[in-house]
Amino acid sequence: MSSAIKPRNTGTKQLFNNPILEKLSRTHIAVPLVIFFSYATGLLYWNVTHTNLNPITTVSLFLVGFIFFTWVEYNVHRYVFHMKTYTELRVKMQYTMHGVHHEFPKDKDRLAMPPLVSITLGTILLLVFKVIMGDFVFAFLPGFIVGYASYLAVHYMVHAYSPPKNFLKALWVNHSIHHYKDGEVVFGVSSPLWDYIYGTMDMPKKTTA
Secondary structure, eight states: OGGGSOOOSSOOOOOOSSHHHHHHTOOOTHHHHHHHHHHHHHHHHHHHHHOOOOHHHHHHHHHHHHHHHHHHHHHIIIIIITOOOOSHHHHHHHIIIIIHHHHSTTOGGGSSOOHHHHHHHHHHHHHHHHHHHGGGHHHHHHHHHHHHHHHHHHHHHHHHSOOOSSTTHHHHHHHHHHHHTOTTSOOOSSOSHHHHHHTOSOOOOOOOO
């Protein structure tokens, strides 16, 4: 489990012997941010020019998509990235997907999912949600994608910069708890909402008299 991995403040790790795969496993944070904000903008443009959704419906679905992403973020982080490692295959999968990040949390090239993987998942989501939601997807999915891009931005900042002296400092504190104190709590990065709902915030344990 990644919670048992001792974090290192410097360095990186080669994951693949193949240089092309190794290169594809890394990305500068600006690349996915530009891709996904552009993707969301394109979907919203299509929504305005090719659907009959009114502004209120569009804004409402956008917000629902954004909030839905925070729920997906929490669950993927908790149950996929921190999967139970009871077989050698799962140990390798978990380390490749997320454990390496826990070991080298300041490796800036691995603070975001590689764009090729993200674009593939985004395309699949568009096709699936289009079948389920019809034209509503062109308002819902942009919110979901902006939620994802916002998560990437927050995740990069909490690892690359010192915490600000305002209410946003809580995001830095929460993620530091997850990395340096207990990897089985505080799974939300962009928001602690679902940690509070599911009881995985780092709450002080009550002592009995």
